[in-house]
Amino acid sequence: MEVKPKASRHLFLIRHGQYVVGPTDEERFLTPLGREQAKLTGQRLKELGFDYNLVLRSTMTRATETAMIIQDVLGETKTKSCDLIREGAPIKPEPPVSHWKPEVYQFYQDGARIEAAFRKYFHRADATQEYDTYEVIVCHANVIRYCVCRALQLPPEAWLRISLHNGSITWLEIKPSGNVVLRGLGDVGHMPRNKMSTS
Amino acid sequence: MEVKPKASRHLFLIRHGQYVVGPTDEERFLTPLGREQAKLTGQRLKELGFDYNLVLRSTMTRATETAMIIQDVLGETKTKSCDLIREGAPIKPEPPVSHWKPEVYQFYQDGARIEAAFRKYFHRADATQEYDTYEVIVCHANVIRYCVCRALQLPPEAWLRISLHNGSITWLEIKPSGNVVLRGLGDVGHMPRNKMSTS
Numbered sequence: 001m002e003v004k005p006k007a008s009r010h011l012f013l014i015r016h017g018q019y020v021v022g023p024t025d026e027e028r029f030l031t032p033l034g035r036e037q038a039k040l041t042g043q044r045l046k047e048l049g050f051d052y053n054l055v056l057r058s059t060m061t062r063a064t065e066t067a068m069i070i071q072d073v074l075g076e077t078k079t080k081s082c083d084l085i086r087e088g089a090p091i092k093p094e095p096p097v098s099h100w101k102p103e104v105y106q107f108y109q110d111g112a113r114i115e116a117a118f119r120k121y122f123h124r125a126d127a128t129q130e131y132d133t134y135e136v137i138v139c140h141a142n143v144i145r146y147c148v149c150r151a152l153q154l155p156p157e158a159w160l161r162i163s164l165h166n167g168s169i170t171w172l173e174i175k176p177s178g179n180v181v182l183r184g185l186g187d188v189g190h191m192p193r194n195k196m197s198t199s
Numbered sequence: 200m201e202v203k204p205k206a207s208r209h210l211f212l213i214r215h216g217q218y219v220v221g222p223t224d225e226e227r228f229l230t231p232l233g234r235e236q237a238k239l240t241g242q243r244l245k246e247l248g249f250d251y252n253l254v255l256r257s258t259m260t261r262a263t264e265t266a267m268i269i270q271d272v273l274g275e276t277k278t279k280s281c282d283l284i285r286e287g288a289p290i291k292p293e294p295p296v297s298h299w300k301p302e303v304y305q306f307y308q309d310g311a312r313i314e315a316a317f318r319k320y321f322h323r324a325d326a327t328q329e330y331d332t333y334e335v336i337v338c339h340a341n342v343i344r345y346c347v348c349r350a351l352q353l354p355p356e357a358w359l360r361i362s363l364h365n366g367s368i369t370w371l372e373i374k375p376s377g378n379v380v381l382r383g384l385g386d387v388g389h390m391p392r393n394k395m396s397t398s
Contacts, residue, residue, distance in 0.1 A: 048392050095378060152360045154353050161351045162381045163372075169388070173362075179294060182361045182384070189368065189388025193247050 003127040005176040010050065010134045011122070013144045013170040014041055015186075016058075016066040018197045030065045037167030037195060038066040042073030044169065044190035050134035054078045056121070058085045058139040066167070067138040077136075084117035085139040090146035093160035100160075118147045124178045144170055151180045162186070166197050202326040204375040209249070209333045210321070212343045212369040213240055214385075215257075215265040217396045229264045236366030236394060237265040241272030243368065243389035249333035253277045255320070257284045257338040265366070266337040276335075283316035284338040289345035292359035299359075317346045323377045343369055350379045361385070365396050 017034030020027065030038065045052070055077050057067035064081070071077055088110025089102040121137065145159035151172055164170070164186045171183040188196055216233030219226065229237065244251070254276050256266035263280070270276055287309025288301040320336065344358035350371055363369070363385045370382040387395055 044388060152357060154357055158351060158353055161379060165383070168383070179296075180360060184364070184367070184386060185381070185384035187383060187386045187388045189243055189386045189390070191388070 005125045005127050005129065007125045007129040007176060008132045009123075009125050009129075009174045010132060011172045011174070012045060012052075012134070012136045013147070013172065014045075014066065014070070014136060014138045015141050015144060015164045015166055015168050015170075016060075016062040016138060017041075017069075018166045018199070019062040025061050029061050033195065033197065034062070034066070034166060035069060037191065037197070038069035039073060040191050040195065041066075041167040041169060042070035045070065045136060046073055047190075052077050052136055053133045054080060054135045056080045056082060056085070056135060056137045058087070058143070059083050060086050060140070063138050063140065067136075070136065070138065074136075082117070084113055084120060085137065085143050086113075087140035087142055088114055090114040090142055090159060091156050094155075094157040097160060114143055114146055115150075117143065118150050122147060122151050122172075122174065124174050124176060148172065148182065148185065152182060153180075163198060165191075166199075167191065204324045204326050204328065206324045206328040206375060207331045208322075208324050208328075208373045209331060210371045210373070211244060211251075211333070211335045212346070212371065213244075213265065213269070213335060213337045214340050214343060214363045214365055214367050215259075215261040215337060216240075216268075217365045217398070218261040224260050228260050232394065232396065233261070233265070233365060234268060236390065236396070237268035238272060239390050239394065240265075240366040240368060241269035244269065244335060245272055246389075251276050251335055252332045253279060253334045255279045255281060255284070255334060255336045257286070257342070258282050259285050259339070262337050262339065266335075269335065269337065273335075281316070283312055283319060284336065284342050285312075286339035286341055287313055289313040289341055289358060290355050293354075293356040296359060313342055313345055314349075316342065317349050321346060321350050321371075321373065323373050323375060347371065347381065347384065351381060352379075362397060364390075365398075366390065 017037040089106040141164045145162045149156045165188040168186040173181045216236040288305040340363045344361045348355045364387040367385040372380045
């Protein structure tokens with residue numbers, strides 16, 4: 001007997017808040033503005049009113065901090081940390097940009113890891129899933145942009161044609177058919193203009 | 200002497216508010232919620248604080264109404280109406296969807312018109328343009344989705360993988376180089392959950 005999926009998976013991809021540019025990951029923590037952005041984003045997620053099943057977060061400091069602030073607002077939620085969704089260089093961007101030129105080995109190393117993250121987290125619901133699920137994934141601009149291109153089956157090298165504000169919300173729905181719908185990308189309408197930043 | 204463009208064009212693509220499903224365009228006017236959405240979107244555009252150079256609007260009733268409400272909030276702005284950005288069937292969507300199947304002649308007629316709109320409005324700044332410009336384009340979900348794919352040089356038949364809320368703001372920047380940056384798509388963070396709708 002064939003069993004078909006019947007529920008949707010909703011993924012809310014959140015870019016971390018603004019952070020201090022330090023030499024190591026531990027020293028790259030959120031600025032006061034970054035903490036405020038995380039709080040505003042948590043409040044928006046709460047206001048959207050979904051029953052969030054999971055907050056998945058990158059193990060990098062700025063993502064962990066952002067996720068913890070969001071969880072403070074949402075109340076008790078299941079949490080998971082994951083190294084696969086740490087920031088990196090997913091694939092050489094097309095067109096190339098002059099201000100960002102990682103070494104080839106970075107694409108080689110990060111690319112497979114971020115693709116592994118995509119395959120792990122971006123899939124339709126299991127056939128046993130009865131109701132729609134709502135997951136929050138707190139991670140990084142490059143990871144989100146690459147995964148959105150992949151999920152929509154667009155050329156992934158287009159990822160750098162997208163810019164994401166700190167604390168922005170990208171809402172993807174994966175339907176039972178496997179079709180993917182992008183319901184919003186880089187949404188920051190919940191932040192006043194003077195709280196918006198991209199770096 | 201070669202003269203190079205030096206300013207960016209920012210396009211804010213707005214989907215009209217919710218409307219009454221009537222038999223003719225004139226009878227498809229905004230619902231009370233649709234008018235409220237338009238007002239919230241106008242307030243958000245105002246709060247973003249840009250000096251808007253133009254409000255371009257589709258000649259369809261729901262877009263005209265939405266634009267007029269936005270202009271009421273923004274104060275005096277230059278206005279233009281255009282038939283090219285009326286709603287239509289831009290190109291056969293891939294993957295196909297079961298709930299929307301226009302006749303082939305519709306794609307044939309609307310496709311060229313919407314492509315003409317794209318070529319008319321989506322281009323880099325003229326070399327004589329000294330400062331960045333900010334234009335608001337109030338039109339329709341299909342037109343916006345198709346033009347976003349085209350502007351990002353993505354396969355245009357992917358347009359139906361995107362869903363846009365009524366009154367949502369899609370922010371595209373066209374750089375002097377001709378490179379395009381999508382700074383947000385379908386943003387409705389300025390609307391409380393109970394004011395959000397897609398049809």
